[in-house]
Amino acid sequence: MKMKWSLIFEISTALMLARFKQTAIAAVGVLFSITMFVALLGFMNGLNTMLDGLVLNRTPHIRFYNEIKPNPNQPIDQKGEFADGWNVIRSIKPSTSRLAIHNASKIIQDLEEDSRVLGVSRKISSQVFFNVGTIDLTGLVNGIDVEKETQLFAFSDYVTAGNLEELVQNNTIILGKGLADRMLADIGDVIQVTTSQGNRIQLKVVGYYQSGLGDYDNANSFASIATVQKMLGEPPSFITDIQVKLKNLDLAPSMARELESIYGIDADDIQTVNAQFETGTQIRSLISYAVGITLLVVSGFGIYNILNMMIYEKLDTIAILKAIGFSGSDVNRIFITIALTIGLVGGTLGLLFGFLACLGIDQVPFETEALPTIKTFPVDYNPQYYLIGGIFSIITTYLAGYFPAKKASGVDPVDIIRGK
Amino acid sequence: MSKTKKTVLQAENIDKYFYSPVKNQVLKQVSFTINRGEFVSVVGKSGCGKSTLLYILSTMDTDYQGKLHLDQELISDKNHDHLARIRNEKIGFVFQFHYLLNEFSTLENVMIPGLKLGKYSREELEHRAMEKLKIFEMEDHALKKANQLSGGQKQRVAIARALINDPLLIMGDEPTGNLDKKNSDIVFNKFKELAEEFNQTMLIVTHDPEFAAGTHRIIEMEDGRVIKS
Numbered sequence: 317m318k319m320k321w322s323l324i325f326e327i328s329t330a331l332m333l334a335r336f337k338q339t340a341i342a343a344v345g346v347l348f349s350i351t352m353f354v355a356l357l358g359f360m361n362g363l364n365t366m367l368d369g370l371v372l373n374r375t376p377h378i379r380f381y382n383e384i385k386p387n388p389n390q391p392i393d394q395k396g397e398f399a400d401g402w403n404v405i406r407s408i409k410p411s412t413s414r415l416a417i418h419n420a421s422k423i424i425q426d427l428e429e430d431s432r433v434l435g436v437s438r439k440i441s442s443q444v445f446f447n448v449g450t451i452d453l454t455g456l457v458n459g460i461d462v463e464k465e466t467q468l469f470a471f472s473d474y475v476t477a478g479n480l481e482e483l484v485q486n487n488t489i490i491l492g493k494g495l496a497d498r499m500l501a502d503i504g505d506v507i508q509v510t511t512s513q514g515n516r517i518q519l520k521v522v523g524y525y526q527s528g529l530g531d532y533d534n535a536n537s538f539a540s541i542a543t544v545q546k547m548l549g550e551p552p553s554f555i556t557d558i559q560v561k562l563k564n565l566d567l568a569p570s571m572a573r574e575l576e577s578i579y580g581i582d583a584d585d586i587q588t589v590n591a592q593f594e595t596g597t598q599i600r601s602l603i604s605y606a607v608g609i610t611l612l613v614v615s616g617f618g619i620y621n622i623l624n625m626m627i628y629e630k631l632d633t634i635a636i637l638k639a640i641g642f643s644g645s646d647v648n649r650i651f652i653t654i655a656l657t658i659g660l661v662g663g664t665l666g667l668l669f670g671f672l673a674c675l676g677i678d679q680v681p682f683e684t685e686a687l688p689t690i691k692t693f694p695v696d697y698n699p700q701y702y703l704i705g706g707i708f709s710i711i712t713t714y715l716a717g718y719f720p721a722k723k724a725s726g727v728d729p730v731d732i733i734r735g736k
Numbered sequence: 737m738s739k740t741k742k743t744v745l746q747a748e749n750i751d752k753y754f755y756s757p758v759k760n761q762v763l764k765q766v767s768f769t770i771n772r773g774e775f776v777s778v779v780g781k782s783g784c785g786k787s788t789l790l791y792i793l794s795t796m797d798t799d800y801q802g803k804l805h806l807d808q809e810l811i812s813d814k815n816h817d818h819l820a821r822i823r824n825e826k827i828g829f830v831f832q833f834h835y836l837l838n839e840f841s842t843l844e845n846v847m848i849p850g851l852k853l854g855k856y857s858r859e860e861l862e863h864r865a866m867e868k869l870k871i872f873e874m875e876d877h878a879l880k881k882a883n884q885l886s887g888g889q890k891q892r893v894a895i896a897r898a899l900i901n902d903p904l905l906i907m908g909d910e911p912t913g914n915l916d917k918k919n920s921d922i923v924f925n926k927f928k929e930l931a932e933e934f935n936q937t938m939l940i941v942t943h944d945p946e947f948a949a950g951t952h953r954i955i956e957m958e959d960g961r962v963i964k965s
Contacts, residue, residue: 320851320852320854322851323848323851323852326851327839327848330837330839330840331839333839334838334839633837633838633839636836636837637837637848638796638820639794639796639823639829639831640823640824640829640848640849640852640897641820641821641822641823641824641825641849641852641853642820642824642852643816643817643820643821644816644817644820645817646820646852728796729796730791730796730797733791733796733831733833733909734787734791
């Protein structure tokens with residue numbers, strides 16, 4: 317027989333309207349919990365993303381470099397007669413291997429053709445002295461490809477003063493904010509830098525860089541690759557780091573191992589370098605989900621109570637419906653429909669209010685010295701939280717309706733009708 | 737005319753026990769037949785089992801022994817969903833206390849069993865429901881909520897509702913038991929009218945001797961047995 321859903325809806329609606337206040341309170345319970353769920357997750361994950369971004373945005377997924385280390389193949393090991401022995405050599409020194417990556421342009425070309433790779437950026441790290449009057453401050457000059465660095469590692473977000481475009485010109489530098497403060501260098505000033513080889517060079521300050529990590533800003537500065545190559549007296553092929561950003565971050569460890577052996581250079585992956593961030597993020601997410609789901613379960617109990625009460629009050633109605641030909645499953649459907657309607661209305665409004673709450677949080681000023689790019693509280697508008705919130709509101713209300721509906725479907729009309 | 741001889745309801749050796757507080761047989765080998773067009777009343781003292789019998793015949797109570805045929809179909813072995821469909825389609829109910837659904841208007845109350853059956857469209861049903869209400873002079877109250885009607889009015893609407901699916905059989909459990917003399921007469925006259933004019937088959941449990949006297953046939957019960965039918 318054809319299911320008479322329109323009739324089921326009509327009866328459910330009539331029952332809900334007859335107990336409008338209670339029904340509305342149940343829906344408000346769901347609304348509140350979904351609002352809190354969405355707002356909490358949005359805010360928590362906004363913070364997570366921001367805090368992780370502090371480091372992860374700027375960190376390449378894989379970094380290739382040559383590490384200064386002793387040669388693992390010492391001559392004695394290569395001599396056949398000692399190969400099986402226990403060779404002890406004291407005072408081994410690192411070999412005079414080059415910091416520069418051999419055949420870098422070929423490696424970069426390979427990487428750029430790899431479908432897993434989002435982008436590749438070259439870099440030169442160089443230890444220098446910043447000469448301030450009679451004092452020398454140690455620091456690092458990073459030679460970067462400005463365009464790639466901005467595109468892959470949001471470099472421009474952290475340049476808080478000055479003009480990033482000017483860095484493309486020769487003999488310009490962007491100083492870490494802490495470093496600039498110590499050197500009393502304003503934008504437009506010319507500073508003197510001495511490299512470890514003893515070359516002296518004059519560089520014009522064109523901006524400040526502020527990452528939010530004080531120690532980093534006290535020592536780091538940025539210049540174009542060409543400037544640093546010139547400073548070091550190296551040819552244009554000279555680079556010390558290749559930074560790779562992947563499409564999928566999770567592939568980093570395996571790809572690092574794979575490419576390390578292919579190119580014969582060292583490779584660090586982001587997970588190994590920054591394992592603690594992942595853990596923190598996961599635990600914060602877990603706590604937000606736990607709180608959100610607890611709220612939903614509590615509102616589920618509210619719906620359960622209200623439906624039970626409604627069934628108790630409407631025993632007569634249920635008995636009459638059964639007497640005039642409604643089966644147990646029809647009655648079951650009526651109460652499940654009521655529960656799901658409460659869930660759907662409360663859930664939908666909850667998602668809407670959750671979104672509004674997120675917009676509200678997004679407007680709250682949040683300024684801190686350490687986070688130059690953040691002006692208001694960060695909020696994550698990931699649709700995933702709305703989807704989870706929506707699905708959970710339906711599941712909890714269904715479960716909350718399931719047992720009362722089962723009870724209602726089992727009501728024996730004879731008991732009720734004869735009982736009076 | 738052979739049609740009027742057709743059996744509508746046939747009960748064969750119906751036994752029913754109550755188990756609480758002690759095992760007690762309330763119906764003993766109850767057997768009788770109701771033919772099409774008959775207006776039958778069941779009478780007997782309180783506790784003789786006449787209401788219990790009615791709920792078994794109505795298919796709502798399935799905990800009994802014996803055989804029950806409705807419209808020449810054996811229904812004592814059918815499941816609950818099937819019985820619900822039979823109630824919807826073939827049986828109309830009038831109770832003593834439980835009349836209408838207060839959440840709905842008079843008209844909607846009459847329409848609901850029809851909507852459940854799904855044989856007619858909503859518009860047709862509305863029209864049919866109004867026709868039924870007219871029989872009981874309740875058409876002016878069609879849009880009132882059920883709880884705005886008086887007891888007698890409610891009972892008339894309940895009878896109209898029982899008629900909406902043109903049932904084979906109308907059953908009543910003391911339909912006038914809760915009404916004053918005046919309303920009780922109105923309701924009785926309506927039953928009478930249904931029997932005479934529409935040839936409606938009806939089985940009414942009552943302990944109002946006046947009501948019983950006005951029916952075609954009286955089934956008398958005592959101590960769970962039919963002593964006269």
